Amino acid sequence: MILDANDVENGACVTADVCVVGAGAAGIAIALSLLDSGVDVLVLESGGLEDSRETQSLYAGTVEDPAMHSPPDRYRQRRLGGSTTIWGGRCMPFDPIDFEARDYEAFSGWPIGLAELAPFYPQANVLCEAGRFAYTAREAFPDGGRPMIAGFEGQAFSTDTLERFSCPTDFGSRYRARLSSSRTVRVMCHANVTAMKLDAAGRRIEELEVKTLPGKCFRVHARRIVLAVGGLESVRLLLNSPGASGRGLGNGHDVVGRYYMCHLAGTIGTLVFRDGVAVNHGYELSPDGVYCRRRFALREPAQQALRAGNFVARLHHPRMTDPAHRTGILSLLYLARFMIPYEYGKRLHGGEPIRLRSAVAHLRNVLADAGGIVAFLWHWFRDRTLAARKFPSVIIHPRRPRYSLDFHAEQEPNPQSRVTLGAERDPLGLRRLHVDWRYSSQDVHTVQASLAALADDIRASGAGSFQFEQDEVEREMLRYGAYGGHHIGTVRMGTDPRTSVVDTDCRVHEVDNLYVAGSAVFPTSSQANPTLTIVALALRLASHLRAVTVDRAGNTAESPVQKGA
Amino acid sequence: MKMKSRILILGATGYVGRSLVARLARSDWAQPVAGVRRAADFGDVPTVRCEATDATALGAALRDVDGVVSCVAGPASVMAAHAEALARALAATQAPPRLVFLSSMAVYGDAVGLVDEAWPLSGEGDYGQAKVAAENTLAGVEDAVVLRPGCIFGPKSPQWTERIARLLVARRLGDLGAMGDGCSNLVFVDDVTAAIEAALRRPRDAASRAFNLAMPDAPRWNDYFMAFGEQLGAVPVPRIPGWRMRMETRLLAPPLKVLEIVAARLGRRGGVPPPIPPSLLRLWGQDIRLDVSKATHGLGVRWTPLDEGLRRAAAV
Secondary structure, three states: OEEEHHHOOOOOEEEEEEEEEOOOHHHHHHHHHOOOOOOOEEEEOOOOOOOOHHHHHHHOEEEOOOOOOOOOOOOOOOOOOHHHHOOOOEEOOOOHHHHOOOOOOOOOOOOOOHHHHHHHHHHHHHHOOOOOOOOEHHHHOOOOOOOOEOOOOOOOEEOOEEEEEOOOOOHHHHOHHHHHHOOOEEEEEOOEEEEEEEOOOOOOEEEEEEEOOOOOEEEEEEEEEEEOOHHHHHHHHHHHOOOOOOOOOOOOOOOOOOOOEOOEEEEEEEEEEOOOOOEOOOOEEOOOOOEEEEOEEEOHHHHHHHOOOOEEEEEEOOOOOOHHHOOHHHHHHHHOHHHOOHHHHHHHHOOOOOOHHHHHHHHHHHHHOHHHHHHHHHHHHHHHHOOOOOOOOOOOOOOOOEEEEEEEEOOOOOOOOEEEEEEEEOOOOOEEEEEEOOOOHHHHHHHHHHHHHHHHHHHHHOOEEEEOOHHHHHHHHOOOOOOOOOOEOOOOEOOOOOOOOEOOOOEEOOOOOEEEOOHHHOOOOOOOOOHHHHHHHHHHHHHHHHHHHOOOOOOOOOOOOOOOO | OOOOEEEEEEOOOOHHHHHHHHHHHHOOOEEEEEEEOOOOOOOOOOEEEOOOOOHHHHHHHHOOOOEEEEOOOOOHHHHHHHHHHHHHHHHOOOOOOEEEEEOOHHHHOOOOEEEOOOOOOOOOHHHHHHHHHHHHHHHHOOOEEEEEEOEEEOOOOHHHHHHHHHHHHOOOOOEOHHHHOOEOOEEEHHHHHHHHHHHHHOOOOOOOOEEEEOOOOOOEHHHHHHHHHHHHOOOOOOEOOHHHHHHHHHHHHHHHHHHHHHHHHOOOOOOOOOOOOHHHHHHHHOOEEEOOHHHHHHOOOOOOOHHHHHHHHHOO
16 A cells, blocks of 8 residues: 555554665565565655655755766656656666676675576566566577677677666556555655664664654654665665764774766767668567667676776767767757756757857758658657657667767776765755765776777678777766766675675675665676666565565564554 | 266356366266257257246256356346346255356456455446346355356457457557556466366365366466467567557447447457457456465366467467
């Protein structure tokens, strides 16, 4: 059922077997997984069913360098469904190498391997509505699908792996009916956790303090608590409670908030294909109706040989800002950029001011390519606006076989890249976040080495050429700062409490009944967008919670906590 | 040689009725007798003509039978009248035979979650309420078993195989998102007839009268549409947006229903595209999951999984 925290009496005590804080991708995946399991689940969600500026402002914070990182209230949504209400839907699993300790990537290596996550990926794919768990062209298409570049067979790069696209699914609206009709899961909206209080022994969370913006305050007693609030907010909640060390919950060794990773991304270079080389850089629909796209993926042996992190790249349209592309729709999008949401526009148009000369040139493109614009707008209206499964992104088929390259790479864990508490407090009394995202020379090397290897592969295949300036890589990689929306590694998983915050069950080392779900616990970032793995890891955590909460007879008898609100 | 039991099947021309007649005809213990309204060809199987709403005719048909199965379908008024007539006929019969009454999960109305046989009967819409009324009417029949199947699919199943196939091939159906999130409670037709057979042969047990019938872990409707669509080659299976379904149920369904009725009267059933009425869309989104543990253990039904059911349905 779905409840409102403002309907709870002041000072009341709400109880549950498991309390999940946050109803985004991870929190909802856990709640759905525990439906009908016999476990009494309470999900606390700060937001409501709709967007609210007042609630969203609780995410506000500061950044060390605004050029390097977006404001903390961007790319995140504080409402039922969390940031799945605005995500792009790109899904792909982590690769085996992502879990390995690599001597060229500092602090790399997970305490679990891909085999631990593999059983949960297919169900995660289903919840994300990305169809079948088939991430190679051979698995996804009966005929193997069309090649990305005819005749390309790279030594360093493969084009056989796919990214699959969610609708993109807003977990809040998509699964609201299931949550509403549940007899064992209660989702309480407008409930903000403001403190996590330990028992006398300092080993268990005894009580959560919950407040609403209109002023209600009550308590929650739960046997187990899961923070599923994202990679930034997890840090804020942990550090705003003193914990046994006085330095923040789980922060006895000053690890919480460190190793903060996003992804390294940018658009660079020029790819020119020989005339007659068939290039397929768009999407194909799999038999189960899911948009799939091939990309260049750096093979694992190549990563090891280059001593580079994980890396993928896609063929991309020319830079929108430069009218030399002579493509009407790109110019139109550039001129109408105020209509594109911040989270997507930033990397499309860069937010630079439009100069008169440039505007005239763009306008000329629009007028000269009116037919192309009409065709694109019809496609967009039909396949994006009217469609429930949205065409994932702008795909431009250039008149000449020239493309730029859009890359997305792993960032090395770095203890100096960190999220801390700032001095300001929000209206509920919690200190706000301060973000100091940093990158390393290894990150630049990853992108430089990968791009060079790709240029070699393209040349060797005879399909064309890829040219880029090595000296430009760092600037392009940082043109828009850290990749928005991927908040990774701040509450990292490990076996040593001195270098990690949670154990292999996602349980905080210092606290017996506190768990963290989401990309906060990822020790490394992979090349992959995080949502699918967030959901898979959340399902794994739900499986653990079920196992430790329900006995063999199906009872939750260990509980000293009374049932019901 | 042991005499076979004579089993009267009322509504024998319907989908389940025909399947049951064929099953019992193959058995070594039963001699089916097809109860029909009009003359119908059942090969070697004897038929008896009787109006299902006529207690006197039913009473005559019940003579000399060892069991009676009611698979009568039709408008709500017909189902209600049939139940009353059957109850009267059984009451008037000396040593009345075992009755197996085919009810429906529709008796649970808009219930959601895991629903067992003890769930209160509320019925939704004419069909559901007629089934509840029929069950109540027959409550006084001492030796009766009530079966409440979910959605019966199988070879030539008009409702849940053929209609769905036509909609999938026409791309009017596919992945419905939250609108198709309900549990399908599909049950393969042979499992229904197996349950009927078991219900006819089981010892009398007043304490255990009603049984839900559906495959355990039945797929959600979306999963059914996806699997069936792929099997039919209707790929890529589309995602149908909400506005399309609203258009289907509000704008297209009424005229298509009228055309369907007209076509049926003209004897051209099947020529008209199937309508998707609002009730169907409601069902696809209703997350009711039948608890079938009682039928599994009490009737010993071995449920046909979805893949096998689809394969066998397509083989026809």
